[in-house]
Amino acid sequence: MNFSYNETQEMLRDTLARFLADTYDFETRRKMIASDAGRDPGIWRALATELGILGAPFSEEQGGLGGGAVENMIVMEQLGEAIAIEPYLQTVVIGGGALRAAGGAQADALIPQIIGGDAIIAFAYAEPQSRYELHNLRTTAKKDGPGWVLNGHKAVVYAAPWATHLLVTARTGGGQRDADGVSLFLVEANRPGIVRRDYPTVDGFRASEIYFENCSVPDEALLGPEGGALPLIEKIVDEATAAVCAEGTGVMRRLHAGTMDYAKQRKQFGRAIADFQVLQHRMVDMFMEAEQSASMTLMATLKLELPDTERMAAVSQAKAKVGKGLKFTGQSAVQIHGGIGITDELAIGHYFKRATMIEGQFGSVDHHLSRFERLSVGD
Amino acid sequence: MDLEFSPEDLAFREEARRFIAENYPKALRGKQDEGEELAKEDFLSWHRALAKQGWIAPAWPKEYGGPGWTTTQRFIWSEELARADTLPILPFGINMVGPVIYTFGTPEQKARFLPRILSGEDWWCQGYSEPGAGSDLASLRTRAVRDGDHYIVNGQKTWTTLAQHADWGFFLVRTDPESKPQEGISFLLIDMKSPGVTVRPIITLGGEHEVNEVWLEDVRVPVDQRIYEENKGWTCAKFLLAHERTGIAGVARSKRGVERIKNIARSEMDGDKPLIANPFFKRKIAELEIDLTALEYTELRTLASEASGRGPGPESSLLKIKGTEIQQRITELALEAVGHYGAPYFRGFGEGDNEHPIGPDYAHRAAPTYFNGRKTSIYGGSNEIQRNIIAKMVLGL
Numbered sequence: 001m002n003f004s005y006n007e008t009q010e011m012l013r014d015t016l017a018r019f020l021a022d023t024y025d026f027e028t029r030r031k032m033i034a035s036d037a038g039r040d041p042g043i044w045r046a047l048a049t050e051l052g053i054l055g056a057p058f059s060e061e062q063g064g065l066g067g068g069a070v071e072n073m074i075v076m077e078q079l080g081e082a083i084a085i086e087p088y089l090q091t092v093v094i095g096g097g098a099l100r101a102a103g104g105a106q107a108d109a110l111i112p113q114i115i116g117g118d119a120i121i122a123f124a125y126a127e128p129q130s131r132y133e134l135h136n137l138r139t140t141a142k143k144d145g146p147g148w149v150l151n152g153h154k155a156v157v158y159a160a161p162w163a164t165h166l167l168v169t170a171r172t173g174g175g176q177r178d179a180d181g182v183s184l185f186l187v188e189a190n191r192p193g194i195v196r197r198d199y200p201t202v203d204g205f206r207a208s209e210i211y212f213e214n215c216s217v218p219d220e221a222l223l224g225p226e227g228g229a230l231p232l233i234e235k236i237v238d239e240a241t242a243a244v245c246a247e248g249t250g251v252m253r254r255l256h257a258g259t260m261d262y263a264k265q266r267k268q269f270g271r272a273i274a275d276f277q278v279l280q281h282r283m284v285d286m287f288m289e290a291e292q293s294a295s296m297t298l299m300a301t302l303k304l305e306l307p308d309t310e311r312m313a314a315v316s317q318a319k320a321k322v323g324k325g326l327k328f329t330g331q332s333a334v335q336i337h338g339g340i341g342i343t344d345e346l347a348i349g350h351y352f353k354r355a356t357m358i359e360g361q362f363g364s365v366d367h368h369l370s371r372f373e374r375l376s377v378g379d
Numbered sequence: 380m381d382l383e384f385s386p387e388d389l390a391f392r393e394e395a396r397r398f399i400a401e402n403y404p405k406a407l408r409g410k411q412d413e414g415e416e417l418a419k420e421d422f423l424s425w426h427r428a429l430a431k432q433g434w435i436a437p438a439w440p441k442e443y444g445g446p447g448w449t450t451t452q453r454f455i456w457s458e459e460l461a462r463a464d465t466l467p468i469l470p471f472g473i474n475m476v477g478p479v480i481y482t483f484g485t486p487e488q489k490a491r492f493l494p495r496i497l498s499g500e501d502w503w504c505q506g507y508s509e510p511g512a513g514s515d516l517a518s519l520r521t522r523a524v525r526d527g528d529h530y531i532v533n534g535q536k537t538w539t540t541l542a543q544h545a546d547w548g549f550f551l552v553r554t555d556p557e558s559k560p561q562e563g564i565s566f567l568l569i570d571m572k573s574p575g576v577t578v579r580p581i582i583t584l585g586g587e588h589e590v591n592e593v594w595l596e597d598v599r600v601p602v603d604q605r606i607y608e609e610n611k612g613w614t615c616a617k618f619l620l621a622h623e624r625t626g627i628a629g630v631a632r633s634k635r636g637v638e639r640i641k642n643i644a645r646s647e648m649d650g651d652k653p654l655i656a657n658p659f660f661k662r663k664i665a666e667l668e669i670d671l672t673a674l675e676y677t678e679l680r681t682l683a684s685e686a687s688g689r690g691p692g693p694e695s696s697l698l699k700i701k702g703t704e705i706q707q708r709i710t711e712l713a714l715e716a717v718g719h720y721g722a723p724y725f726r727g728f729g730e731g732d733n734e735h736p737i738g739p740d741y742a743h744r745a746a747p748t749y750f751n752g753r754k755t756s757i758y759g760g761s762n763e764i765q766r767n768i769i770a771k772m773v774l775g776l
Contacts, residue, residue, distance in 0.1 A: 109539050114455045128738070129648045136650070155738075156719040177651060199737055201722040202585075202746045209737060214748070268515035278763055286735075334753045338513050338761065339538045339590075344582040353584060353750060357722055364715055366659040 003298065005074070008065070013074045018121045020082040029204070033085065038206040039162060043088060049210055050116025052094055055115035062111045073246040073301045082252025083206050083347075083354045085288050087120050087159035093243045095121030095167055097236045098184065102223040106186055109176070110165070113140040122163035122189070122226045123240075124154035125233070132363040134169065134233050136177050139212065141170040141185060147219050148185065150193070152214035160208035161198040168212075173227045184229040185221045192216075197260065204350065231308065238315040239304055239364040240245075245297040245322045249357045251351050252290040252325060255333040259283060260349045262337055273336070282332050289325035296321045313375040316368040323358075323365040330355035384451070391452050395459040402428045403465055408637070411466065419502070419544040425466055426499040426672035435497055436473050441636070443481045443489065444497045450682045461631030469541065471503040473497040479566065479615045483607040483610045492547075492568070504571070506536040506593055507616070514764050517560040517613065518735055521595060523552040523567060530567065530605070532575075532598040538758070542578045542591040545571045550595075555610050564611035568604040569595075583754075585747025586726060620760060623696055627759055628702035630675045636709035637668055643716045643741045654716060667708055674701045693772035696765035702760065703755035710745075710752040717742035 005013065023043065032040045048054045056071035065071065072093050079088055096114055099107040112175055113119035126247040130136040139152025160166065164187050174181025187194075193215030194209040216285025224232045260283060263274035273279055300318035305309055334341035341348050359365070384392070410417060429435040439445030451640045460467075477496045480488055495501040512519040521534025532552055542548065548569050549661055555563030569576065575598035579734065580588045581584040607615055641664060644655035678698055714721045720738030725747075736743045756762045770776045 128720075131647070131649050131654075131718050135648055156722050158722075198738070200724045202724045203722070203749075207722060267511075268518070270518075273514075276763075278766075296609070309739060321528065331753065335756060335761075338757050339508070339754065342583050342750065342757070344584060344586070349584045349750070352753075353746075354747070356749070360715070360721060364718075366715075370659065 007071075009067070009070065009074055012056060012067075012076060016053055016078045017081070019051055020084065020236060021047070022077060022080045023101065024084055024348075029083065029085070029350075034202070035205045035372070037162075038200060039085060044120070045117050047086065047088075048115065052115075054088070054117055056335070057092060057096060058111055061150050063102075063115050063264055065196050069242065069304045072239070072243050073297060076243045076246035076296075077250040080247035080354075081252075081254050083204070083251065085264060085352055087122070087162060089240060089243055089247070090123050090159045090163075091119065092212060093318060094123045094236055094240050095165065095186075097121075097239050098167055098186070098223055098232070101232055101235065102184075104223075106223060108219055113164075119165055120159065121165045121167055121186075122157050122160040122208075124157045124160070124166050124168045125159075125237070126155045127153060128155050128240045130155075130217060131369070132367045133177065135179050135182050135230050135239060137171045137182060138171060138176055139168070139170045142216075143172075144216065147223060148217050150185070150215040150217060152212050154212075156201075156207050156208040157200070157210050158205050160189070160196060160210060161206040164191055166194070166210065167223075169229075169233055179230050181227045181229045182233065183226050184223045184233060185217060186223050187215070187217045187221050195362045201357070203354045225269045234308070235304075235311070237362055238311055241315050241319050242297065242300045242304060244358050244361050245293065245300060245318050245355045248322045248326050248355065249290065249293040251355050251358065252286070252293055255329045255348065255351050255355065256283065256290050258284045258351065259286065259333045259336050262348070266338075279336055286329045286332050289329050293322045293325045309375055313372055314365045315369075316363075316372040316375070319363060320365050320368040323360075323368070324360045326355040327365075384455070384534050388451055394457050395456055396463075398432065398434075399459060399463045399465065399672060402432070403463060403700070404428065407466060411464070411679050417466070422466065422469055422544075423499050423502075426468060429468070430498050435468065435499075436477065438474070438483065439477060443477075443493050450685065454679070454682065457631045458634075460518055461635040464635055468633070469502075470488050471505050471540070471545075471549075472499075473502065474622060475505060475619055476503050476547075476568070479549070479606060479619050483566075483616060485603075488606065501546045502541075502544050504542040504545035504548045506548045506569070506578050508538045509535060510537050514761050516616070516760075517564070519551055519553060519564065521550065521552045523554050523600070525554070526599075528606060530565075530597070530600045530602065531609050532567070532569070532595045532600055534595050536593040536595070537581070537590075539578070539591045539593045540589060542571070542593055543580065543588070547571060548593070549606075549738075551612055551616055556599070556613075558610065561613040563610050564616070566606045566615040567600055568606065569598060570598050570604075573600070574597050575599075575729060584750040585744075586724070587751060589751075593721075596696070616747040616757065621692065628674060628678045628698035628757075629706055630702070631703070633671055633674075633705050633709060634704070636713075637664065637671065638739070640664060640667075640709060640712050640716060643713060646739065646741070647716055647718065660697065660712075660716070663712060667705065667712065670701070670708075671705055674698065674705060677701070693768050696768045696773075697762075699759060700756075700762045700765050706755050710749040713741075714745045714749045721746045729751045 055064035056067045056075055059348040060066040099111055110119055127138055141148045141150050166187050168185045170183055171181050172183040193213050195211040198208045201207050264272050266273045278337045303314035333348055334352050337348055340346055407421050434446050436445050437448055437456055441447040459602045480492050509519050523530040523532045548571055550567045550569050551564050552567050553563050554565040577594040579592045582588055602637035611642040645653050647654040649657045720742035725736045725743040
């Protein structure tokens with residue numbers, strides 16, 4: 001057993017941490033979010049070319065750093081510490097993960113573009129009625145000559161306004177909630193028949209509602225088996241869930257550290273509020289939540305390649321635990337800060353907002369508790 | 380002991396219900412349904428309708444313009460307001476400074492200020508907290524120095540709710556820097572249009588402009604705008620805090636909130652069933668309702684003992700803690716219920732913007748309301764401070 005990072009992994013963590021500390025301070029982030037594009041493309045470019053981290057989980061033959069899920073975990077935790085809005089999760093973890101798993105010509109063509117910072121992928125999987133059920137799909141893809149025609153509405157697609165490609169789940173057969181008949185497509189974002197409505201999200205990202213209106217895509221757009229892509233999609237989403245657990249761990253660490261700093265400085269009743277035992281215990285509880293999140297994230301990340309049911313059980317345990325921790329840590333941070341914690345001016349409130357959104361991302365606490373229950377104790 | 384309403388009470392309930400149905404401003408209802416930002420005039424339109432009827436200040440003694448209702452009638456009234464989902468009446472004039480003025484003010488002060496509070500002519504704000512004085516309110520540093528018939532006030536207040544609309548503010552200021560913290564404070568009424576008063580917005584996490592900083596620079600305040608004796612302002616402040624806490628339970632509003640969550644959960648699908656059929660979610664609603672009933676009957680017991688002559692005491696801290704915890708859980712459940720559609724940030728309708736917001740109507744404000752709701756366990760004396768009050772004043776620890 002070895003839980004230490006190797007030298008390359010340590011370097012990855014330290015390089016990224018330094019880069020984010022230098023370039024991603026709170027004011028810079030605020031300006032980025034307020035700009036028309038909602039991001040600074042130069043940062044993404046720098047992550048690709050200066051740091052080379054967009055290749056972290058890809059093999060060396062593919063032009064990557066030869067890492068995997070652990071590298072994604074390292075990157076996501078650092079991005080969480082900076083509440084960065086970079087589309088690493090969508091592009092590298094999810095898009096890259098799908099391409100690696102599916103292989104083929106699409107993968108060969110696109111992975112170098114991801115690593116080089118030229119491709120941004122958004123994951124269009126949720127629908128207005130789907131909640132967290134991945135196979136609950138009304139979006140359809142119908143065979144049409146040599147290609148496919150997509151129709152349907154995808155909800156709250158993070159990073160879609162920035163994307164060059166969309167990874168889309170659609171039904172090629174079966175009924176709305178059947179496990180069979182689910183397929184996965186990778187389509188260029190600017191294809192005719194794709195209508196987007198863009199908007200900011202409460203946690204500082206940009207997202208879109210996406211409407212496919214008789215959108216024709218070539219046959220190569222199909223990724224993985226026709227009608228049998230659900231296991232692949234479940235695996236990709238589990239990888240993404242482990243990644244947001246890592247991000248959540250980074251967010252929690254900063255919520256805790258920021259609260260500690262504030263409580264030591266803030267004086268009431270003639271002493272620092274950190275002197276009050278009731279607040280000390282609360283900060284101890286925050287610390288314990290952050291530590292347990294790190295543990296659960298590591299556990300889930302290391303089990304991503306196990307057989308499906310073991311992987312699912314591990315990821316759901318992690319997300320349920322991390323989700324609870326995010327809520328407790330976020331609420332406690334705001335409470336200990338007092339009124340200033342609810343203002344837009346201080347970073348802490350923005351960590352709280354991201355924490356809140358991670359809580360629901362790829363399944364709420366209840367969703368993952370239920371999935372774990374089914375796997376652990378049966379129906 | 381009796382849980383049933385008398386025939387008179389039931390008749391009152393009918394009257395109250397009819398009045399709200401016939402008089403609640405229609406324009407306001409529309410704006411609330413659409414989640415539009417409310418202007419000063421929106422708040423005032425409902426205030427004026429109630430003032431005209433003589434129902435604006437249910438808790439005030441009749442001699443000062445209250446309707447003379449029994450405790451039960453007041454309870455029924457707040458239930459009916461919540462049931463109709465009316466805009467809350469702003470508390471700063473009616474619930475806060477009004478009772479201070481009729482309890483501690485001179486006859487001249489009562490005649491000057493109370494009628495304008497009732498009519499809504501004056502919009503009030505509260506100048507209590509300072510950047511360095513939050514939970515430790517008595518450490519406030521805003522200074523008022525006597526200069527003939529005036530005080531000259533200098534300092535900074537913060538978290539001043541809706542001060543951008545205010546005509547008047549009630550302020551705690553230090554008039555004796557030498558004595559113990561609580562003993563050198565006075566309670567001043569300040570015309571917000573006075574030279575030297577500056578109001579600056581604080582934007583909160585949901586993007587709202589609800590609270591402000593108020594800067595006071597050499598503001599001249601006539602001495603006859605001081606309530607009660609010089610250096611005895613803490614007495615008024617403590618009285619007011621206890622008053623603020625009874626309303627803060629918000630039982631009727633929370634009942635309405637529980638209904639709203641049930642409605643959302645009936646609309647949202649979870650697999651092939653509505654979310655309300657999800658046993659986890661159902662259980663959380665049930666637990667919330669049970670806690671709300673416990674709060675309701677605790678409040679009723681407090682009201683009953685008030686009716687028998689005891690003023691609201693430190694027990695009201697219990698109502699504040701449990702009331703705000705429940706309010707926050709309601710916002711949590713609402714956000715959980717809306718799923719993915721909690722994420723889109725709805726900035727309200729800008730000028731010329733008539734696009735429908737993203738997702739179902741009940742989802743637009745779920746996240747901002749949750750974020751903003753964190754304030755309730757902080758304001759009005761944080762819940763930690765309330766627990767200290769119970770420990771000290773109720774348990775004698």
